[in-house]
Amino acid sequence: MKRRERSWMYDRLDGRSIKPGFLKGVEEFIRFCEEHRETAKNEYRCPCVKCNNRRFQDPDTVRIHLYSKGFTPRYWEWLCQGEGLPESSVEGQSNEYRDMVMDVVGHNYDRSGTEAAEEEPNAEAKRFLDLLKASEHPLYEGSSMSVLEVAARITSLKCEYNLPHRCVDGFVSLLTEVIPGSSRLGETFYDVKKVVKGLELPHEKIHACAKGCMLFWKEDAELPTYRVCGSDRYNRIFKGSLVPKNALFYFPITPRLQRMFATKNLSEEMSWHANNPCVKGTMAHPSDTEAWRQLDTCFPKFASDPRNVRLGLCTDGFAPHGKFGGQYSYWPVILNPYNFSPSMCMKRQFMFLSLIVPGPKNPKGNLDVYMQPLILELKQLWEVGASTYDISKKQNFNLRAAILWTISDFPAYGMLSGWSTAGNKACPYCMEKSKVACGSFRIGSIC
Structure with missing residues (x-):
């Protein structure tokens, strides 16, 4: 049993001095890392309490960290250094998919279920181990x-080509017939999703009033009826489950920003705006705008770290079923990080869907009710921040974010800001000079 053999890992000090058994064990660990290192560089993941297998360090630094801080708790099996993995992972070649798994969950999964060799790993540890196994096992014998x-x-x-579910089922089934030997992938798209499930980002389904008057959220999460209008929360019972009258889908933005800094090819790009100064008299990037400069001037502490994220928020309604689906519209709320270069800022993969406001009609003056979870998270990111690991610099920092502006048409602008976009003073810039026709504001009449 590894736990008994490695009891020295958590028996470090004898008074103020380090025990000889611990010194000998650390040298054993260093030798193991040398034989199983992931990259050509003489660096490997440091398992001390501070680094927690997130940072790559040279052997001397690893020794110093372990002597002064000790091993991260319950790390009996050296998974992050390659122990227990197939030999293909330790031949000196980097495996980007294994690195992705380590960056996402490898440093913070719960190891409490693996304290004793006889016990089964808990759900979180099993998720991590399954992902590592999938990142190392070839699709079939001999596959690269x-x-x-x-x-x-x-x-x-x-996702990229919007393929129907049944189409992917057929493709996966064909793939299993074509490849030689037995495939470890499965025969349906459901099996494929189970492989990548551990990498998914969190989301939340929040019950909402059909009239948009309130959310069943926070202190109202357990209420059976709407506190504002008094109507019932649930519509009907389907297969033994209560079906809510309406539901808001919320996708937190913080984990997605953190994952960008945990991705090697994106973390460096998150400081592009600071490393590429603008040319005077030109506007090629949002950092060239007056709004960006004003934010930096008013909040110099926020601007001092170029990794802090500037966001744009946009929203509008759309009919998901087209003209054949009746009058039904959803209202997505999307956030764009502007830290990237101009060629990356508006790419689809960096347009983060944060809310799906349910239909069937537009939310009108109740859009602020649906935006409560996002506003709370944005306030947290502005006032407190989130502890984030930057893999390009191999250091932790406090990530903060700010909304630079909102992007919408004029009716949606009225919903977001609360400004009346009809009647007198319909335009917030023109004010008394706004032109009004038939009691409604005409967009083309803005001066």
């Missing part, structure tokens, strides 16, 4: 692609 890589690429293609 891992199970995780193929599953991730199939999922990406489905």
Whole structure:
């Protein structure tokens, strides 16, 4: 049992001095890392309490950290250094999909279920181990692609080309027939999704009033009826489950921003605006605008770290079913990070869907009710921040974010700001000079 053999890991000090058994054990650990290191560089993940397998360090630094801080709790099996993984992962070649797993969950999964060799890993530890296994196991014997890589690429293609579910089912089924031997992927798209499920980002379904008067959220989460209008919360019972009259889908923005800094090819790009100064008299990036400069002037502490994120918020309604689906519209709320270069700022993968406001009609003056979860999170990111690991600099920092502006048409502008966009003073810039026709504001009449 590794736990008994490595009891020295958590028996470090004898008074103020380090025990000889611990010194000998650390040297054993260093030798193991040398034999199983992931990259050509003489660096490997440091398992001390502070680094927690997130940072790559040279051997001397690893020794110093372990001597002064000790090992991270319950780390009996050296998974992050390659122990227990297939030999293909330790041949000196980097596995980007294994790195992705380590960056996402490898440093913070709950190891409490693996304290004793006889016990089964808990759900969180099993998720991590399954992902590592999928990132290392080839699709079939002799394949150069891992199970995780193929599953991730199939999922990406489905989203990119909007492929029907049944189409992907057929494609996966055909793939299992074509490849030699037995495939570890499965035969349906459901099996593919199970492989990549551990990498998914959190989301929340919040019950809402059909009239948009309130959310069943925070202190109102357990109420059976609407506190404002008094109507019932649930519409009917379907297969033994209560069906809410309406539901808001909320996708927190913080984990997605943190994951960008945990991704090697994106973390450096998050400081592009600071490393590429603008040319005077030109506007090629949002950092060239007056709004950006004003934010930096008013809040110099926020501007001092170029990794802090500037966001744009946009919203509008759309009919998901087209003209054949009746009058039904959703209102997505999307956030764009502007830290990237101009060629990346407006790419679809960096347009973060944060809210899906339910229909069937537009929310009108109740849009602020649906935006409560997002506003609370944005206030947290502005006032407190979120502890984030920057893999490009191999350091933790406090990530903060700010909304620079909102982007919308004029009716949506009225919903977002609360400004009346009809009648007198319809335009917030023209004010008394706003032109009014037939009691409604005409967009083309803005001066």
